[in-house]
Amino acid sequence: MIDIKISDTSLNIQACIDWVMTPKAGGIDVFIGTVRDSTGNEPVVRLEFEAYKQMAINELRKIAEESIINWPVQKILIHHRTGILTVGEVPVIIAVAAAHRSAAFDACRFAIDKLKQTVPIWKKEVFENGSHWVSAHP
Amino acid sequence: MTINILAFGIARDILGSSLMNLQVNEAVTSDGLKAELEQQFPGLKNISSFMIAINNEYAQPGQIILPGDEIAIIPPVSGG
Numbered sequence: 001m002i003d004i005k006i007s008d009t010s011l012n013i014q015a016c017i018d019w020v021m022t023p024k025a026g027g028i029d030v031f032i033g034t035v036r037d038s039t040g041n042e043p044v045v046r047l048e049f050e051a052y053k054q055m056a057i058n059e060l061r062k063i064a065e066e067s068i069i070n071w072p073v074q075k076i077l078i079h080h081r082t083g084i085l086t087v088g089e090v091p092v093i094i095a096v097a098a099a100h101r102s103a104a105f106d107a108c109r110f111a112i113d114k115l116k117q118t119v120p121i122w123k124k125e126v127f128e129n130g131s132h133w134v135s136a137h138p
Numbered sequence: 139m140t141i142n143i144l145a146f147g148i149a150r151d152i153l154g155s156s157l158m159n160l161q162v163n164e165a166v167t168s169d170g171l172k173a174e175l176e177q178q179f180p181g182l183k184n185i186s187s188f189m190i191a192i193n194n195e196y197a198q199p200g201q202i203i204l205p206g207d208e209i210a211i212i213p214p215v216s217g218g
Contacts, residue, residue, distance in 0.1 A: 033218050049217070052146055052210055055194040056217070080217060092218050112218055120191070120210075121217025122147035133148040134216035138186045 002064040003077040006051050011079050015092045024074045025097035029104035033092035035063045035085050040123070045126045049082045049091055051066075052120035056080070063111050067096065071103040078111060080121060091123070132136050139164055141173075141203060144210040149188060152181035153211075168197030175211065188213045 003019055013032060019030055035047050064076045077095040085091055094111045098104040115121075123134050141160055145153045162174060168190040176182045189212040190197040196212070203209065 020179055050146060051217070052144065052191070052194075052212070055191055061200070116215070116218045117218045118215065120146065120212050120215055122213065123216045124147070133151075133213070135214040136148040136185045138214075 001075045002061065002068070003075075003079075004057055004060045004064060005079045006053055006056055007079065007081055008083045009081075011081055011093050013090065013093060016077050016079060016095045020075045020077050020095040020097045022074050022097050024099060025102035026099050027104045028095060028097050029101070029108040030096075031092070031094040031108050032090055033112070035087050035089050035091065037087045039125055039127075042127045044087060045128060046087075047056075047085045047091070048086065048124040048126065048131075049080075050122050051080070051082050053082075055120045060115065061104055063114045063118070064106075066114070067107040071098065071107040073098050073103055073107045074099075076107065076111065078115065080115075080119075082121070092132050139205050141171075141205075141207065144208070146210065147207065147213045148185055149182070149211040149213045152179050152185075153170055162196050162203070168201045169199065170191065171203060171209070182211075186214050188195075 060078045067076050075097040079093045081091045096104045096108040143158045150156045191210040191212050192207050
């Protein structure tokens with residue numbers, strides 16, 4: 001089972017864990033992305049996330065399906081926020097349930113790594129003296 | 139033909155708009171469109187790279203753009 005969501009309101013970590021729990025799973029791996037307070041030495045004021053929503057949902061679904069094909073995963077959830085997030089807030093939650101822990105760890109790691117490569121979501125880091133779109137410039 | 143192009147992230151900053159109409163030749167390919175966009179918006183050459191999406195899928199090399207296709211400029215992604 002797959003649960004994909006892109007939301008402009010706060011993600012709910014407990015609800016994600018509750019959803020991914022299943023009697024067939026012996027282990028759950030959860031990745032929680034968080035907003036860090038600085039990049040290099042510069043304090044971060046906020047992050048702004050935007051998504052090409054329908055394509056992002058499609059690409060997240062492909063990642064979830066690929067996870068299920070490549071590992072014996074029972075359930076996988078990927079939720080991503082858009083909008084303005086401040087330090088300590090949560091832009092992304094990935095939760096994977098599998099019969100055994102190895103698949104849960106591996107699929108969860110795969111999912112976040114692939115999300116960062118393919119999903120049309122962008123973050124802008126805002127500092128006190130400027131801002132930039134992450135990864136846009138060489 | 140006229141196509142509508144969605145622009146996100148830094149591409150929106152460069153184009154000055156999240157939606158742009160562009161006149162292109164019939165049977166333009168995604169690669170042809172990229173070249174046309176770089177010519178009209180030279181700022182696009184300063185970013186690492188960008189992709190074209192056609193109807194919510196990354197364009198294949200040489201894919202032809204049809205009237206009514208939803209086109210988007212996809213600058214380097216940074217989700218997560």
